[in-house]
C-alpha cells in the first residue's frame with residue numbers, strides 16, 4: 053500500500069491549529085478546509101491529464117484538465133468538512149456519500165448512509181475522512197467502493213494512526229493513503245495520540 057505523508061510546513065501549521073485544544077469549531081473547520089486543499093493538491097499530482105489546444109489572447113497552446121475527475125466520497129460526519137474544498141479544486145468531480153458512526157465500546161463502524169453510483173469501474177475515487185484510527189471505518193468504505201468495481205482508490209486523511217495503516221495494509225485492499233501525519237499510537241479508547249480529539253465533535257459539536 054502506498055502511503056504518502058505530506059510533510060510541508062503549511063500543512064503542519066494547519067494540523068497544529070486543529071490539534072490545539074483551544075481552537076474553537078469555526079477555526080477548526082477553517083484549518084481543515086485549508087489542509088484539505090493541500091492534501092488534495094498532492095493527491096492529484098500524478099493524475100493523468102487531458103490536453104486540448106486552446107487560444108490565449110496571444111497564441112495557440114496546450115490546455116490541461118484532469119482526464120478522469122475522481123468521485124469524491126466524504127465519510128460523514130467528519131469528512132463533510134473536507135467535501136466543499138475538494139470539490140472547489142476539482143469542480144468536475146461527482147460526489148458520493150457514506151455515513152458511519154464508530155461504536156464507542158467495540159470501535160466498529162455502524163453504517164447509516166450509503167449514496168454511491170452503482171458502477172465505479174474505471175473511475176478513480178477519493179475518500180475524504182480526516183481521521184484514520186483503527187482503520188475499521190476506512191476498510192468498510194473501501195469495501196463498498198470495491199464491490200462497485202473501483203480499482204483506483206485514494207484515502208485522504210488529515211492524520212492517521214500507525215495501527216490503522218497496518219490494519220489496512222493487512223487487508224491487502226488496493227489503496228493509496230495521503231495524510232499530513234502518522235501519529236504515535238492509539239490510546240485505550242481508540243483515539244489517536246497526540247491526535248486532535250473527535251474530528252466530528254470538534255467541527256459540529258458533540259452528539
Ligand SMILES: O=P(O)(O)OC[C@H]1O[C@H](OP(=O)(O)OP(=O)(O)O)[C@H](O)[C@@H]1O
Nearest residue numbers: 129130153154183185186187188189252
Ligand atoms: O479508523 P476508525 O477507528 O474507524 O475511526 C475513524 C472514524 O472515526 C471518526 O468518525 P466517527 O465514528 O467519530 O463519526 P463522526 O464523524 O460522526 O464523528 C472519523 O471521522 C472516522 O470515520
Ligand SMILES: O=c1cc[nH]c(=O)[nH]1
Nearest residue numbers: 185243244249250251
Ligand atoms: O482520534 C480519533 C479517532 C477516531 N475518530 C476521531 O474523530 N478521532
Ligand SMILES: [Mg+2]
Nearest residue numbers: 250251252253
Ligand atoms: Mg466522531
